[in-house]
Amino acid sequence: MATPAHTPHASTQVLAFDIFGTVVDWHGSIVREMAERHPGVDGNAFALAWRAGYKPAMARVASGELGWTLIDDLHRRVLDGILPTFGLAHLSEAERHDLNRVWHRLDAWPDSVAGLTRLKQRFTICSLSNGNIGLLTRMAKRAGLPWDCVLSAEVFRAYKPDPATYLGVAKVFDVPPTDVMLVAAHHDDLAGARACGLQTAYIERPLEFGASQPKDVSPQPGNNLHCRDLLALADVLGC
Amino acid sequence: MATPAHTPHASTQVLAFDIFGTVVDWHGSIVREMAERHPGVDGNAFALAWRAGYKPAMARVASGELGWTLIDDLHRRVLDGILPTFGLAHLSEAERHDLNRVWHRLDAWPDSVAGLTRLKQRFTICSLSNGNIGLLTRMAKRAGLPWDCVLSAEVFRAYKPDPATYLGVAKVFDVPPTDVMLVAAHHDDLAGARACGLQTAYIERPLEFGASQPKDVSPQPGNNLHCRDLLALADVLGC
Numbered sequence: 001m002a003t004p005a006h007t008p009h010a011s012t013q014v015l016a017f018d019i020f021g022t023v024v025d026w027h028g029s030i031v032r033e034m035a036e037r038h039p040g041v042d043g044n045a046f047a048l049a050w051r052a053g054y055k056p057a058m059a060r061v062a063s064g065e066l067g068w069t070l071i072d073d074l075h076r077r078v079l080d081g082i083l084p085t086f087g088l089a090h091l092s093e094a095e096r097h098d099l100n101r102v103w104h105r106l107d108a109w110p111d112s113v114a115g116l117t118r119l120k121q122r123f124t125i126c127s128l129s130n131g132n133i134g135l136l137t138r139m140a141k142r143a144g145l146p147w148d149c150v151l152s153a154e155v156f157r158a159y160k161p162d163p164a165t166y167l168g169v170a171k172v173f174d175v176p177p178t179d180v181m182l183v184a185a186h187h188d189d190l191a192g193a194r195a196c197g198l199q200t201a202y203i204e205r206p207l208e209f210g211a212s213q214p215k216d217v218s219p220q221p222g223n224n225l226h227c228r229d230l231l232a233l234a235d236v237l238g239c
Numbered sequence: 240m241a242t243p244a245h246t247p248h249a250s251t252q253v254l255a256f257d258i259f260g261t262v263v264d265w266h267g268s269i270v271r272e273m274a275e276r277h278p279g280v281d282g283n284a285f286a287l288a289w290r291a292g293y294k295p296a297m298a299r300v301a302s303g304e305l306g307w308t309l310i311d312d313l314h315r316r317v318l319d320g321i322l323p324t325f326g327l328a329h330l331s332e333a334e335r336h337d338l339n340r341v342w343h344r345l346d347a348w349p350d351s352v353a354g355l356t357r358l359k360q361r362f363t364i365c366s367l368s369n370g371n372i373g374l375l376t377r378m379a380k381r382a383g384l385p386w387d388c389v390l391s392a393e394v395f396r397a398y399k400p401d402p403a404t405y406l407g408v409a410k411v412f413d414v415p416p417t418d419v420m421l422v423a424a425h426h427d428d429l430a431g432a433r434a435c436g437l438q439t440a441y442i443e444r445p446l447e448f449g450a451s452q453p454k455d456v457s458p459q460p461g462n463n464l465h466c467r468d469l470l471a472l473a474d475v476l477g478c
Contacts, residue, residue: 072413124376134412137363137388149376149389154411172393173373174311 008199008224008237011179015119016151016169016198018160018184019129019136021208023116023145023230024106026051031210033102041086044210049085053078058130058159068157070132076100103131104138109205113144115230118239126151128169128182130159161192170198183233187220194222201225201233247438247463247476250418254358255390255408255437257399257423258368258375260447262355262384262469263345265290270449272341280325283449288324292317297369297398307396309371315339342370343377348444352383354469357478365390367408367421369398400431409437422472426459433461440464440472 020026027047034043057074060066079100083089091099119125126149127136133152140147151169158164170177177197184190185205194200201224204217219226227233259265266286273282296313299305318339322328330338358364365388366375372391379386390408397403409416416436423429424444433439440463443456458465466472 124380126376132411133388133390133394137365137412141363141387148380149372151372155372155394172371173376 008181008201009178011176012123012181012199012237013175014124014126014169014173014180015201016126016128016166016180016182017116018182018186018189019127019131019139020106021205022183022185022203023112023127024108024139024143025208026103026106027208027210029106030102032107033099033105037099038086038088041088044212046082046086048209048213049082050075050078053081062159062162070154071130072100072103072132072135075103104135105142106139108143108145109229111229111231113146115234116146118234119230119237120146120148122237122239124148124173126169128160128165129153160189163192163196166193166196166198181224183230190223199224201227203230203233204228247420247440248417251362251420251438251476252414253363253365253408253412253419254440255365255367255405255419255421256355257421257425257428258366258370258378259345260444261422261424261442262351262366263347263378263382264447265342265345266447266449268345269341271346272338272344276338277325277327280327283451285321285325287448287452288321289314289317292320301398301401309393310369311339311342311371311374314342343374344381345378347382347384348468350468350470352385354473355385357473358469358476359385359387361476361478363387363412365408367399367404368392399428402431402435405432405435405437420463422469429462438463440466442469442472443467 017023030047030050031043034041034046054074057078061069076096079096083091116125126147128151129136130153132154133150136150136152139145140150151172153159153165156164156168166182167177170180178199181199181201182190182193183201183203185203185208187202190200190202206215206217208215225233225236227236256262269286269289270282273280273285293313296317300308318335322330355364365386367390368375369392371393372389375389375391378384379389390411392398392404395403395407405421406416409419417438420438420440421429421432422440422442424442424447426441429439429441445454445456447454464472464475466475
């Protein structure tokens with residue numbers, strides 16, 4: 001059920017969605033793919049190690065240590081780094097490239113397609129992800145995510161939580177930041193959006209990191225909405 | 240019927256569509272809106288005058304005379320310039336803003352939605368327009384254009400026929416330029432794409448400029464495909 005901490009503005013026009021963890025289940029998808037392709041590997045540890053390299057890699061871009069680099073390439077750098085640890089140093093270039101594309105093949109959470117389809121009737125719905133446009137487009141096509149528009153860090157040439165990303169959504173649609181709501185399962189992302197004047201909706205995804213690492217999804221102050229999933233968000237927004 | 244001048248490559252993955260004139264009927268839509276709102280004005284002459292200012296305005300951006308400017312703003316500059324000629328100098332700021340948004344409300348050609356829906360089953364379909372992302376997204380939502388992804392000059396910060404736009408599509412999807420086909424009703428656009436190694440499909444739109452100015456749509460050499468409309472394109476591509 002949704003708990004409306006602060007009523008959303010009647011003028012809300014655009015819902016921008018974080019993707020990894022919020023709309024799609026990166027952990028479960030990687031675990032499933034590893035079980036099929038490399039059954040000897042601990043898929044849970046592998047998924048967590050891969051994801052753990054994500055923020056540090058983006059931080060190197062944000063600091064200027066690395067030039068602008070797409071997430072596909074950052075994922076690949078992290079992958080190359082962890083393969084030996086998991087006994088997969090022998091993977092060929094083609095195998096590495098294909099495995100890296102698992103991020104294009106992530107499965108949606110069970111509520112995502114139905115929730116987005118309802119929300120799309122009333123709002124403009126877009127992604128706002130650090131994932132690159134090609135990744136997000138392939139993922140959406142495979143999983144049936146019905147975006148009105150795929151927005152990405154790649155469009156703004158800055159990674160969240162850079163204000164250029166949150167304010168960029170408002171600018172693209174020529175609306176005040178208060179008419180945009182960021183929907184995400186991560187409090188740091190939501191805090192970044194709030195600092196730019198966007199509305200925020202927190203989505204509980206207690207199993208984002210797998211069943212062995214349940215996430216604390218208790219409400220935190222400051223968000224306009226706190227919802228169990230995207231169907232609950234559609235409920236509270238009257239869609 | 241489609242005339243396959245050169246067979247398209249079996250490896251074709253992405254179809255990128257020009258929008259104004261190719262997928263949507265800018266002339267007819269503006270004539271219809273003017274007939275409703277300003278019935279005393281010659282809608283045909285008004286639409287043609289507005290559109291005539293489009294390429295010169297983009298050329299000022301391409302030359303560096305104007306900084307990077309979205310099409311919404313270029314449309315508005317041209318509009319402000321032609322209003323006095325049509326006896327509409329009295330329009331308020333709000334009325335001008337709303338009239339300028341007619342470019343977000345253009346109707347699709349009758350075959351576009353059905354054609355794109357068929358093509359989407361087999362290919363990744365995206366816009367590649369000089370229109371800005373917000374314009375293209377609102378247009379798609381209203382007209383039901385089922386893009387996998389909205390690509391725009393705004394993403395590449397360059398207007399067609401700058402090679403950065405055509406090559407940008409291939410880069411976004413991480414495919415060779417030959418695996419992308421530009422679909423357009425304008426030979427200069429197709430020539431720009433061809434020079435970058437993309438495949439090209441010409442779409443006849445004999446009434447793009449209205450019934451009083453029928454367009455010569457006879458085949459020209461160099462294009463992979465020459466099709467009457469998007470349904471014929473779907474036919475020839477086996478969708």
